[in-house]
Amino acid sequence: MNGNDHLIEIQDLGREYMAGDTTVSAIKEMSFFIDDGEFVSIVGQSGAGKSTLLAALGGLNRPTRGNVWVDTMDLYGLSSEQRADFRSEYVGFVFQSYQLITYLTAMENVKIPLSIAGVKKEDQADMAAVALEKVGLQDKKNRLPDQLSGGEQERVAIARAIVNRPPIVLADEPTGNLDSKTADDVINLLKQLNQEGQTVIMVTHNKKLCQHTDRTVHVRDGLCVIGEG
Amino acid sequence: MKLYNISLNNLRRRKGKVIFLVSGLLIGIATIVTLISITQSMSRDVEDRLDRFGAxxxxxxxxxxxxxxxxxxxxxxxxxxxxxxxxxxxxxxxxxxxxxxxxxxxxxxxxxxxxxxxxxxxxxxxxxxxxxxxxxxxxxxxxxxxxxxxxxxxxxxxxxxxxxxxxxxxxxxxxxxxxxxxxxxxxxxxxxxxxxxxxxxxxxxxxxxxxxxxxxxxxxxxxxxxxxxxxEKFPNAKVTALKQAVMSKMQSIEMIKSFSYGVAVLVIFIGSLLVFVTMMGSVNERTREIGIFRAIGFRQGHIMQIILLEALVVGLIGGILGYLIGNGIAWLAIPFIIQESTLSHLDVTLGGVSLILSVALSLLASLYPAVKASRMDPSSALRAL
Known part of the structure; x- marks a missing residue:
């Protein structure tokens, strides 16, 4: 594999951490690929290495060994600043626990990725409005995060992830803190994004959510145990 | 939305922190302005007396x-x-x-x-x-x-x-x-x-x-x-300066001036330390936020810009308020220190220097925290999420 055939290719990936004097293998060895336009879930128990894998896919966590190819780019062959540009252009992150900026309104949070993308101010307003409309929050655009419910904050986080239309959306436990009804809404939203052409990769410990995705990658003890379509 | 909007919104919505930061600089600048204004007035008073003494x-x-x-x-x-x-x-x-x-x-x-x-x-x-x-x-x-x-x-x-x-x-x-x-x-x-x-x-x-x-x-x-x-112009002349009395007064004022500057430097150092500690604390508090920005695609320079812009605004506010309050204190204090004297005018040069000093100190004190924040490994920052 060399990144030419698939949107994302992971090759012999390994990631170790030092926890005191002990070396912990968060990812022992993983190799798999994701094609353009797929909706993939990465499933595993807590501590299995799912979030580490997602961070490595997003260019946030340099692996100890192996390669991550995205759209023919060897991600960790790039400099730190080039990877920042890659994240700005290619990836939209939906974090665990929403992770909105508390002193910015919903609208301002959604505009954050646009502030460094060279988008004109008037276009920023239009793009953010479209993203907020897509998640159904256009009427709450001027609220601060602490004035929104958990589900609403999650939807703002999704709007922020998609506002500059990145080809890849990485979602880390997007329903982890939500009730089942709101969780369904969020999953449907991710499905809708996928249907509109974005590649969505979702990390979850909830196997039931796998039914909504095209493919599931099972992770256990830092190993990719099953990759199914 | 520009980077400065992020800085300004942060300052606007974290008023307590801003007040604390501005206070550090304000106290330093106000102390300097007060001391300089008072010593300038003292010096001017002696010079006026000298002028009244005649030749x-x-x-x-x-x-x-x-x-x-x-x-x-x-x-x-x-x-x-x-x-x-x-x-x-x-x-x-x-x-x-x-x-x-x-x-x-x-x-x-x-x-x-x-x-x-x-x-x-x-x-x-x-x-x-x-x-x-x-x-x-x-x-x-x-x-x-x-x-x-x-x-x-x-x-x-x-x-x-x-x-x-x-x-x-x-x-x-x-x-x-x-x-x-x-x-x-x-x-x-x-x-x-x-x-x-x-x-x-x-x-x-x-x-x-x-x-x-x-x-x-x-x-x-x-x-x-x-x-x-x-x-030099009149080789056959004996030119004598009647300066002894004045010199002794001027020396006393110079001593007061030196002491004032010493106090001012100390106060401004403490003020800068306050800004440094607060900014460092702020950066540590904002690890999560910095991690989010970096994950979204912000470069190291963007993070530095956000923090230094905040420092710039804090420095400007601290400088302006410090200058005005310093002059206010001098205006109140001078009549008690120098009889029949008042603060004659606002020294525009001192205002400019105060502003530059305040901004420079704020930026300097925030430089290390800003560099530290910008160099934060996004994966480490995100572990704090």
Whole structure:
């Protein structure tokens, strides 16, 4: 594999951490690929290495060994600043626990990725409005995060992830803190994004959510145990 | 949405932190402004007093004789009949390097005169200039500005029984006593003053000058240098600075100034430390936020911009408020410290310096926290999520 055939290719990936004097293998060895336009879930128990894998896919966590190819780019062959540009252009992150900026309104949070993308101010307003409309929050655009419910904050986080239309959306436990009804809404939203052409990769410990995705990658003890379509 | 919106929104919605940060700088800048304004006023007060004392440089012809007088008792050896200056040469005084520090130049002709069988000293001078130089003189009558008027010292008036309006003949010239000085305890008690050019004629010294009194503005002026510069122009002159009394006062003020600057530096150091610690704390608090920004695609430079922009705004607010409050405190304090004095004006240069200093300190104190934040590994920052 060399990144030419698939949107994302992971090759012999390994990631170790030092926890005191002990070396912990968060990812022992993983190799798999994701094609353009797929909706993939990465499933595993807590501590299995799912979030580490997602961070490595997003260019946030340099692996100890192996390669991550995205759209023919060897991600960790790039400099730190080039990877920042890659994240700005290619990836939209939906974090665990929403992770909105508390002193910015919903609208301002959604505009954050646009502030460094060279988008004109008037276009920023239009793009953010479209993203907020897509998640159904256009009427709450001027609220601060602490004035929104958990589900609403999650939807703002999704709007922020998609506002500059990145080809890849990485979602880390997007329903982890939500009730089942709101969780369904969020999953449907991710499905809708996928249907509109974005590649969505979702990390979850909830196997039931796998039914909504095209493919599931099972992770256990830092190993990719099953990759199914 | 621009990066500065993020900075400004952060400051706007974290007022407590901003107040704390601004306070650190404000206290430092206000202390500096207060101390500088007060010491400037003190210095100005001493200089004004000096100006009121009159001439602070005296130029007399160089003489090899010693003046045999002490405490008003003369035992001979009068030196004023030595080689005198040419009036036409006096324009050279204004050509010295520090000419802008020169105020009044008061040339005089001196000579003895026999009146009713007694000798008296005549002094020819520009009387209006003389009166503006000797502001402490009090007198009866009113100087008219007329060239035939005389100003008479109190002792002279007593000895010769002179009264206001009385006519006097000096040589062939007629004069009228227009003013009689109150006793001053100085040499003017025993003289008769008249118009410079009239007295030059009376004394038979046309175009000659016996001595020159010079008032140099002392606000930062190098009085010793001015003295040397004049002496260079007049090799045959003895140029003396009457500076001892003033120097001792100025030295005291310099000491107060040095102490003030020391205190100001200490306060500003503490203020900067406060900003540094608060900014460091803020960066640590914002690890999560910085991680989010980096994950979204912010470069290291973007993170630095956000933090340094905040520091810039804090510095500007601290500088402006510090300058205004410092002047306010000085305005309130000066009347208690210096009698009959007030803060005369707002020093715009000091304002500019305060602003630059405040911004520079704020940026400097925030530089390390900003660099630290920008270099934060996004994966480490995200582990804090």
């Amino acid at each position: 602070n440089i005296v130029m007399t012809p160089r003489s090899e004789n010693l003046s045999l007088s002490y405490g008003g008792i003369s035992v001979g050896g009068v030196t004023y009949e030595t080689v005198e200056f040419l009036e036409s040469d006096l324009t050279n005084i204004r050509s010295i390097k520090n000419s802008q520090n020169l105020g009044i130049i008061a040339p005089k002709v001196l000579g003895p005169w026999e009146l009713d069988g007694k000798r008296v000293l005549l002094m020819g001078a520009d009387l209006q200039t003389e009166l503006s130089l000797k502001t402490w003189w009090q007198f009866k009558g009113m100087p008219t500005g007329n060239p035939d008027e005389l100003i008479v010292g109190s002792e002279t008036a007593r000895i010769f029984n002179l009264a206001l309006g009385q006519s006097m003949k000096l040589g062939n010239d007629e004069f009228v006593v227009s003013t009689i000085l109150h006793p001053t305890g100085g040499p003017e008690d025993g003289i008769i003053m008249g118009d410079l050019h009239r007295f030059q004629n009376v004394l038979g010294k046309p175009g000659r000058i016996s001595m020159v009194e010079i008032s140099a503005f002392c606000r930062g002026c190098p009085i010793s240098e001015i003295t040397l510069q004049i002496a």
